[in-house]
Amino acid sequence: MIKVESLSKKYGGFAAVDDVSFTARPGRVTGFLGPNGAGKTTTMRIMVGLTPASSGSATVSGRRFADLPNPGLEVGVLLDASAQHAGRTGREILTVAQRTMGLPAGRVDEMLDLVSLTPTESGRRVRNYSLGMRQRLGIAAALLGEPEVLILDEPANGLDPAGIRWMRDLLRGYADRGGTVLLSSHLLHEIEVIADDLVVIGNGRIVAQGTKSELLAAAGTLVRTRDVPALTRGLVAAGLEYSEMTDAIRVDADPDVVGQVALATGVALTELRSAEGAGLEEMFLELTADTQREGAAA
Amino acid sequence: MTAIAVEHETTARTARPAPARIPTTRLIAVELRKSFDTRSGFWLMASIGILAVVATGATILFAPDSELDYEAFASAIGFPMAVILPIIAALSVTSEWSQRTGLTTFTLVPHRSRVIGAKLAVSIGIGVVSMLVAAAIGALGNVLGTAITGTDTVWNVSAAELFYIVVANVLGMLVGFMLGVLLRNSAAAIVGYFVYGFALPPLTFLLAENQQWFKDLQPWVDFNFAQGNLFNGVMTGDNWAQLAVTSLVWLVLPLAVGLRLVLRSEVK
Structure with a gap:
């Protein structure tokens, strides 16, 4: 369970995140949807304590992230799959995380298996990885500690269609077993197929939220x-x-x-x-239109 | 979903026992591993031994037979150590930012001061072990070198002097560490160390030669100068006091400022 309450983040006069409140519930996939630069990543970074909030709070399983004694065992985080030391092998990156969390060494192989990285691939240095392989490695790292909560920023980026399908099934199964999944995307259709709940954000503010069926029915x-x-x-x-x-x-x-x-x-x-969904799409296009460099969305 | 169902689910999930806090020893072990597990990190570490061997070999080859004593080996090895150890210390911190690994590191351990503390412990450990390894290689060179030239083997570095040299190098390493924490940028930290360690001393020397007021003040304000006494082999109470005062100003204070910045900054 992730609870975000009146979260704001200001950079000078610019409000990157403006009074955002929502809850991601156990057993459900919550889609965090918004155009590029809407404040999705900043909100997620505040949740995991990488960015300090200007005001408001975010809690995971009822506690502030910084108060979690061993966060990797409670929250799986994937914010940027490319943020890894290019000179480490994929296996070594998982091993460092496994050691930090204090898990048995066998978890590394289980996770590599789960995300279908072969022994040859996991022995390669990350600088030689494609974005898709980095995403798989990032998912493996997030799942390593068997957390109850997953926070994933644009996890489908760089995955091929089969990879996207695989990720969708993985997250669906994870939520069905009682896990909380929060994943962001700037693509409506991508998130429509997997999310149970939707939180739509634009220019740092929440513009719509509810279950997917509610938001679609209103269309x-x-x-x-x-x-x-x-x-x-x-x-x-x-x-x-x-x-x-x-x-x-x-x-x-x-x-x-x-x-x-x-x-x-x-x-x-x-x-x-x-x-079905046309209203959502219309709203989303309006949001995108404001921030699109080309100016004309329609 | 009804409110009751939500209530039920959350209580069921928080029932899982809270994991124990990550022990500091584990953080230190992980940080030690991280200083070896990349090719660049491995060779940086290996270079300590390699440079010590090269410096020893050069001393045997080039030093006049009459000057072939342990002090010659110690000073020959000391110079590359003074360069490489601070770089190792600085990079252990800055790589979290320049390689962006901090995103993972600081989400697995949100208390950044614990990570920095573990890195500090690892740096000091590497510094002490490196100096002892270097001293041993130098001793081997001394035995080997004098055997080749047929001169007497001279051990003219006392245990106290060796201890001072280790202290001096660890202090230099801490300066590198401080610059890493303060600047959080690999290039800036390394350049900063070279400016501080190699460009500044000649300037302060020049200033002291020409301005009497600075010459009187220098032992109490010039960190390099105060460290220099460690290499002279004799440390008076005054010398220690000077070292403490200059360390406080040039090492501890900037480290505290840097640590504060690290704790408050965004990890991008």
């Missing part, structure tokens, strides 16, 4: 037509809330209501369906 109906002005007039007349997306309209109503409106207005539809 309404997605409808497409060649005659957009006629349909929107009909929706206004029916008193329905809607928003125009890139090539479709999202309506805050059930599909059959929208279908009735279309029939009454006499507009031919090209598509009518429940908007």
